[in-house]
Amino acid sequence: MVAKFINSILLVFIMSASIGACVAKGPGSLGADAHALTLNKFEIAKMQLEEKIEKCRKGKVTIPKEVFEGLNLTDKEWKVALFVLGDKAEDACEAGKRGAFVVAASVYRATSRHYHREPVAAISYSEDKLFGHYWKKMESEVDYLKIPKEKRNRLELIPQIQKPFHLFETLTELGIN
Amino acid sequence: MGCISIDNVKFDQESIRAIEDIKQKKEFAQALNVAMPLGAMANIFLGNRVPEVGVSLAMTDFEVLAKAMKSMPAIQRKVIRDIATMQAIFHMGKESLFWRGIANGCEIH
Numbered sequence: 001m002v003a004k005f006i007n008s009i010l011l012v013f014i015m016s017a018s019i020g021a022c023v024a025k026g027p028g029s030l031g032a033d034a035h036a037l038t039l040n041k042f043e044i045a046k047m048q049l050e051e052k053i054e055k056c057r058k059g060k061v062t063i064p065k066e067v068f069e070g071l072n073l074t075d076k077e078w079k080v081a082l083f084v085l086g087d088k089a090e091d092a093c094e095a096g097k098r099g100a101f102v103v104a105a106s107v108y109r110a111t112s113r114h115y116h117r118e119p120v121a122a123i124s125y126s127e128d129k130l131f132g133h134y135w136k137k138m139e140s141e142v143d144y145l146k147i148p149k150e151k152r153n154r155l156e157l158i159p160q161i162q163k164p165f166h167l168f169e170t171l172t173e174l175g176i177n
Numbered sequence: 178m179g180c181i182s183i184d185n186v187k188f189d190q191e192s193i194r195a196i197e198d199i200k201q202k203k204e205f206a207q208a209l210n211v212a213m214p215l216g217a218m219a220n221i222f223l224g225n226r227v228p229e230v231g232v233s234l235a236m237t238d239f240e241v242l243a244k245a246m247k248s249m250p251a252i253q254r255k256v257i258r259d260i261a262t263m264q265a266i267f268h269m270g271k272e273s274l275f276w277r278g279i280a281n282g283c284e285i286h
Contacts, residue, residue, distance in 0.1 A: 049252055083266045125252065129201075133195075133260045168277055168281060
C-alpha cells in the first residue's frame with residue numbers, strides 16, 4: 001500500500017517534470033521533448049509492470065491435491081501441464097501490463113534511433129533479454145498440447161488454475177518432485 | 178520452502194546453457210558481485226566457466242543469492258525465475274533442487 005502510494009507520487013512527479021520541461025524549453029526543443037516523453041512513458045510502463053509482477057507473485061497460493069482428483073496424468077505430464085498453465089495464469093494476472101511495457105520500450109528505442117540517441121534506460125530490456133528463453137516455454141507448450149484434449153479441457157476448467165499458484169509446492173502436493 | 182543446501186551437484190549441458198544465459202544478465206551479475214563476490218555461487222554465476230566438477234552449496238549461498246535477486250528490478254528477476262523454473266521442472270534430483278533454490282529463493286509459504 002505504502003509502495004503503491006510512493007509510486008503514485010513518483011508517477012505524478014515524472015509526468016509533471018515532463019510537462020514542465022516541454023513548456024520551459026519552448027518549441028525549439030520539440031525533438032528533445034518528444035524523446036523525453038517516450039522515456040517517461042517507458043519508465044511508467046516499467047513501474048506499472050513491476051508493481052503488477054510483485055502483486056501477482058504475492059497472491060500465489062498452493063493448490064490442494066483434492067482439486068485435481070480424478071485426473072490421471074503421468075509425472076511428466078503434471079509437470080508440463082502445471083508449468084504451462086501456471087505461466088498462462090501469470091500472464092493473465094499481469095493483465096496486459098507486459099504488452100504495454102514491450103510497446104513502450106519499442107517506441108522509446110525507435111524514437112531514440114530517430115533522434116540519434118542511445119536508449120540507455122531500455123538497454124537491459126531488449127527483446128533478446130526479455131524473451132531469449134521463450135523457446136523453452138514454447139517447447140513446453142508443444143509438450144502440453146500432446147496431453148489428450150479431454151484431460152487438458154478438464155484441467156483448464158479448474159478455477160484455482162486460472163490464478164497464479166506456487167508451482168513447486170503444488171507439485172509436491174501431488175507427490176511429484 | 179526455506180533455504181536449502183545441496184552437496185555435490187553436477188550440471189549437464191542444458192543447465193550450463195541456462196547458467197550462461199543468466200550470466201548475461203548484467204544486473205544479476207552486479208547484484209551477486211556485491212552480495213557474494215566469492216564462494217560457490219560466485220564460481221557458478223560469476224566465473225569464466227561453469228564448474229564441471231560437483232559443487233556443494235550451503236544454505237547461506239542460497240540466502241545471499243535470494244537477497245541479491247531481491248535487489249534487482251522485478252522484470253529482470255522474473256526472467257531469471259522463469260529460466261530457473263523451467264530448468265527445475267525438466268531436471269531431476271539435485272539439479273532440480275538447485276534450480277528450485279534459484280527460482281524460489283528462500284521463500285517460505
